[in-house]
Amino acid sequence: MSSEVEPRATTSSEHNSSTIEEQQRLLQPEQPMGSNTIRPEGRKGDASAKVVVWASFAVFALSTWVIILSNNPASLGWFKFHPLFQSLSIGSFTYGILTLQPTSQPHTKAAGLQRHQIAMIGVGVPLILAGTGAILLQKNSHNAPHFTSWHGTFGIITVTWIIVQALVGGSTVWFGGAAWGGGMKPKLMWKYHRLSGYILFPVLLFTAHLGGGWSYWSTGHSDSFVRLLAFSIAPLVILAGVYSRIRPSKMKFF
Secondary structure, X not given: OOOOOOOOOOOHHHHHHHHHHHXXXXXXXXXXXXXXOOOOOOOOOXXXXXXXXXXXXXXXXHHHHHHHHOOOHHHOHHHHHHHHHHHHHHHHHHHHHHOOOOOOOHHHHHHHHHHHHHHHHHHHHHHHHHHHHHHXXXXXXXXXXXXXXXXXXXXXXXXXXXXXXXXXXXXXHHHHHHHHOOOOHHHHHHHHXXXXXXXXXXXXXXXXXXXXXXXXXXXXXXXXXXXHHHHHHHHHHHHHHHHHOOOHXXXXXX
């Protein structure tokens, strides 16, 4: 009897698994000799700030959803989708910022950028456009005028800014930044894109504050303490937490 063992046939699932593992291995950047781990990138306080941001966002989002869902949402028409979608978009934009802030090594930057684009362009932008479309449909169905409040005015400014922000940011990294001529030009534009985002974020939160804290519908359908906590205090804490994690050295304007 032969001592050789006949090779076992490879199943389709095993082949797919090995293929995926091989692709993942090839996509991993080469590590310097003697360096097999990712260096810690967070500074003292970064992790705590992240927890505070998400806790504050939970207060903001849960309050928004409870207020809408506890006020006969079936009678609200298209309006009910506006605060629901906009609150989710703010969460997605917040995640998109947080996930890119601590990255400083090539492989973590690449992974963070991928998550950032999914959160911002893949999730956040569609949600905020859906929420904006909902309020436009609601007003059109009642022949109501548009942009008559500070919330509406800041809202259309913010949504327009977000669209431009997403297009500029994407164009600096898609196809090697070919839209900006390649080389160092896309990197320079990315720096201004980052700065613009940090200016846009408080404008977005302020718009949510105006809508949740001061709009005619909100003041008539929610408690003043809830509005203070969810739409005034929580956005400020979110902003403070995100800003505390900023690395000014990444932009190097001076």
